[in-house]
Amino acid sequence: MMLQNSPKPHAELILAWYDRHHRELPWRVSPSSAKAGKSADPYHIWLSEVMLQQTTVQAVKPYFNKFLSLWPSVNDLAAAPVEDVMAAWAGLGYYARARNLKKCAEAVAAGHGGKFPDTEAGLRALPGIGDYTAAAVAAIAFKRQAAVMDGNIERVVSRLYAIDAPLPGSKPLMKAKVVELTPPDRPGDFAQAMMDLGATICTPKRPTCALCPFRDVCLAFAEHDPERFPVKAAKKEKPVRQGAAFVAVTPDGEVLLRRRVNSGLLGGMTEVPTTAWTSRLDGGTTTQHAPFAAAWEPCGTVVHVFTHFELRLSVFRARTSRVESTDGWWEPVTSLDAQALPTVMKKAISQAVPLAFAPAKP
DNA sequence: TACCCGTGGTA
DNA sequence: TTACCAAGGGT
Numbered sequence: 001m002m003l004q005n006s007p008k009p010h011a012e013l014i015l016a017w018y019d020r021h022h023r024e025l026p027w028r029v030s031p032s033s034a035k036a037g038k039s040a041d042p043y044h045i046w047l048s049e050v051m052l053q054q055t056t057v058q059a060v061k062p063y064f065n066k067f068l069s070l071w072p073s074v075n076d077l078a079a080a081p082v083e084d085v086m087a088a089w090a091g092l093g094y095y096a097r098a099r100n101l102k103k104c105a106e107a108v109a110a111g112h113g114g115k116f117p118d119t120e121a122g123l124r125a126l127p128g129i130g131d132y133t134a135a136a137v138a139a140i141a142f143k144r145q146a147a148v149m150d151g152n153i154e155r156v157v158s159r160l161y162a163i164d165a166p167l168p169g170s171k172p173l174m175k176a177k178v179v180e181l182t183p184p185d186r187p188g189d190f191a192q193a194m195m196d197l198g199a200t201i202c203t204p205k206r207p208t209c210a211l212c213p214f215r216d217v218c219l220a221f222a223e224h225d226p227e228r229f230p231v232k233a234a235k236k237e238k239p240v241r242q243g244a245a246f247v248a249v250t251p252d253g254e255v256l257l258r259r260r261v262n263s264g265l266l267g268g269m270t271e272v273p274t275t276a277w278t279s280r281l282d283g284g285t286t287t288q289h290a291p292f293a294a295a296w297e298p299c300g301t302v303v304h305v306f307t308h309f310e311l312r313l314s315v316f317r318a319r320t321s322r323v324e325s326t327d328g329w330w331e332p333v334t335s336l337d338a339q340a341l342p343t344v345m346k347k348a349i350s351q352a353v354p355l356a357f358a359p360a361k362p
Numbered sequence: 363t364a365c366c367c368g369t370g371g372t373a
Numbered sequence: 374t375t376a377c378c379a380a381g382g383g384t
Binding site for chain 1: 380
Binding site: 054055056058059091092093094095096097168205206264265266267304305306307308342343344 | 363365366367368369370371372373
């Protein structure tokens with residue numbers, strides 16, 4: 001009598017899929033390369049994981065390559081001026097990540113002899129490394145059996161088990177499922193496989209279930225409505241804030257810039273002088289709040305959407321002499337690209353000086 | 363715990 | 374066009 005085939009474990013199903021369909025990424029060692037003896041560089045894995053926090057692969061790729069070219073090792077990054085790191089990060093968002101990236105590099109260089117800790121707990125203690133990044137680096141770079149949880153994996157797991165409880169309350173349950181699923185032999189590939197599946201097959205909208213290795217075991221597919229998962233708590237609507245930005249230009253083509261405080265919104269980044277951003281404009285004319293008296297001309301409005309509010313910025317321009325500034329400096333328009341200017345500030349400056357920045361690369 | 367923290371792509 | 378949301382962390 002033939003032995004009945006037992007169903008393949010979930011990890012086996014998705015690892016077989018990953019071996020055939022994994023994405024090629026600049027920081028990734030493919031399964032075939034790993035078989036040939038190549039191992040992941042912890043610095044590359046850490047750098048990519050921090051950049052990938054709430055950020056798409058597409059957006060990260062050019063920044064990852066730029067950082068590796070500027071700072072090939074964690075010791076190079078640790079030795080770099082923080083201003084250079086902020087300028088290189090400009091445009092990627094969530095700028096506390098850049099400040100913590102620098103702190104973490106310094107801790108690894110000074111406290112660990114330039115080597116990253118090779119355990120989840122050791123990594124978790126470093127600046128900018130939370131539960132997700134600690135588990136991901138431990139699993140991918142050091143082959144530790146760490147359970148990696150991110151937005152992709154939450155979606156895959158919530159569908160696999162048709163979890164009705166809403167996020168974020170259901171996170172502990174999902175984590176328990178991932179702990180069960182994570183295999184001891186290829187924990188890093190398993191995590192990357194789950195994330196690749198979430199990014200390419202088990203997508204938020206219109207998942208391609210026909211191509212999914214979990215199709216025959218997925219409870220959400222069996223219910224014919226995978227898009228119902230993950231169930232999430234209702235979110236609040238975004239308030240609107242308003243403010244004014246002042247672009248002062250000298251006849252020599254210099255713009256007055258300031259540096260924002262090191263904490264909070266756009267912390268440590270460069271800006272043009274602005275008013276406070278409040279729920280409504282305070283009384284009086286806006287130009288009363290300009291950095292100095294001048295013939296300020298209105299030149300339109302910039303709208304920029306942050307995570308938790310929408311900003312409507314009235315932009316004013318003035319041609320002025322090189323007024324002395326106590327808390328700022330005059331920067332040639334031609335070197336604005338090297339500044340740590342967040343996107344909202346580039347929008348404001350472009351509104352006042354249309355040719356301030358080179359057109360974006362195609 | 364709940365809130366704060368950017369940006370750009372997609373449907 | 375609006376809404377969603379992407380390899381989350383800090384406080």
